[in-house]
Amino acid sequence: MAVCEPGLVHIAESIGRYGAPETLERLRAGNFHEVAAVATRAVQELDEKELASEWKQSGARLLIPSDLAWPSALNELPVPPIALSLLGKVEITELALSIAIVGSRTATSYGIRVAEDFAAALSDRGFSIVSGGAFGIDAAAHRGALAARGITCAVLACGVGRSYPVAHSRLFAQIAESGLLISEVRPSALAFRSRFLVRNRLIAALSQGTIVVEAAMRSGSLRTAFDAAELHRHVMGIPGPITSPMSAGVHRLIAESVANLITRVDDVVALVSPFTxxxxxxxxxxxxxxxxxxxxxxxxxxxxxxxxxxxxxxxxxxxxxxxxxxxxxxxxxxxx
Missing domain, CATH: 1.10.10.10 (Winged helix-like DNA-binding domain superfamily/Winged helix DNA-binding domain)
Structure with a gap:
């Protein structure tokens, strides 16, 4: 995670075949496909003492696939993460029963209220709430869970030692106090555009179901919904006004039978927990x-x-x- 971008197929395949130590040596030797050239340069310039100091100062915990706490659900991904950086007072095992709530960054007041209400009600029913820490629906979902004194997890595109967006510094501090911040890049890593799309697969994999509250036709949250569907997770969509562009993407998911239409928390529970x-x-x-x-x-x-x-x-x-x-x-x- 300190030397390569998340989601690189060739790196993941090498780790699966040779293990992490040998993959690291292969990178050092430059014995890699051209797509890993950036990772090769990064590992050759890696200052291990500086990296260890960065981890210590951030207070983050490193989780690798061989750890007992590693979520087995992540192994279902076509390209699983090679490691996770965790910051918070709960263990990742406490996300065993989780629902992701995602949607537009430019949400309407309707979307904000629905996301907060669903997150709070699901928290009261024992679910942890997973989202991406962004403006709009993500932030509303996190705040709803926090208001209900539930557990919420933010899967970040940057390192857990940074706040992006900066305006959410206080929100991330609150999440770390009673929930969990998760990233698959080093604690100081910046948020690049490509990292947002790649991290969406983690949100889908860590949850038993994904709720899309509001999403325009080209919203990144639709990618999370499709990731969830590919992993055979429950995908749920909350309808909105037919005149609202912010609901057009959700309506498409429902119309194409990618998402189940839901209007109540009981609908979510009935899908995810089929027993009465x-x-x-x-x-x-x-x-x-x-x-x-x-x-x-x-x-x-x-x-x-x-x-x-x-x-x-x-x-x-x-x-x-x-x-x-x-x-x-x-x-x-x-x-x-």
Whole structure:
């Protein structure tokens, strides 16, 4: 990630065939296809001490495919990331039940309100919210999740040590405080145009479904929707006024059966979580009560499971309406 652009097919194929260390040596030797020439120059000029210092100063964590926490969903991509840079107080495993909300940067007031409302309501149902940190719909989705005290993740086109757009510096700080910033470039990396399109595939892969709130006919969020469809994820579109150019792209997705038309959060839950409360028989349910809340750590201890497993189970049960949170954030059985 420090020496090549995300999404380079030849680099990914080499890592898959020879492993990362040998690929690095091949780059140093200049033994590579011409499309990797920039990466070859970068690795030859790489200052490893400077890079280590940059990582330390940013506070970012490095995640590689061999790590236990690596999301297996990313391996479904035609060109998976070679590494991820993470900044935030939650683990990436807490994104096990996630919905992406994307759309236009120049959103209307209708789109902003819908994105905020859906993000907040989905957070209340136990879903993490994934988006791209951009103006418009992305920012509204992040803010809606934060307002509901949910977990939100921003997948950035720049490094996690930068704020792009700069106007979202405070928003990114809030996300890092209670959620996660993710990038597949080094912490100090700038946001180039090509990186926005490439990062969209990560938003799609990290989520069980992608909601497009508003998108013009040439919106980049349509690329995220098509990426999600290619990965066999649920794609959902929220209709808007037929007179609004900002809804034309969404209407196209729905008309071409790429996206399911949704108007309520229950529509999302029905698609992503096909089981109803009556069908749920989860062993951890027996450890919950309606009177006294329990934390994720306490549930993991009582159920003799990993904390990450308990969190995933609780998120799924919340999505089904079986579990709710009290004012302290502890978990309770939902009222019958």
């Amino acid at each position: 409360r009556e069908h749920v028989e989860h062993p951890l349910l027996a450890l919950l009560s309606r009177r006294q809340g329990i934390t994720t750590e306490e549930l993991a201890h009582l159920g003799a499971v990993e904390v990450s497993q308990a969190f995933t189970a609780l998120a799924e049960l919340m999505a089904l309406g079986c579990v709710v949170r009290d004012s302290r954030g502890a978990f309770l059985l939902a009222p019958a």
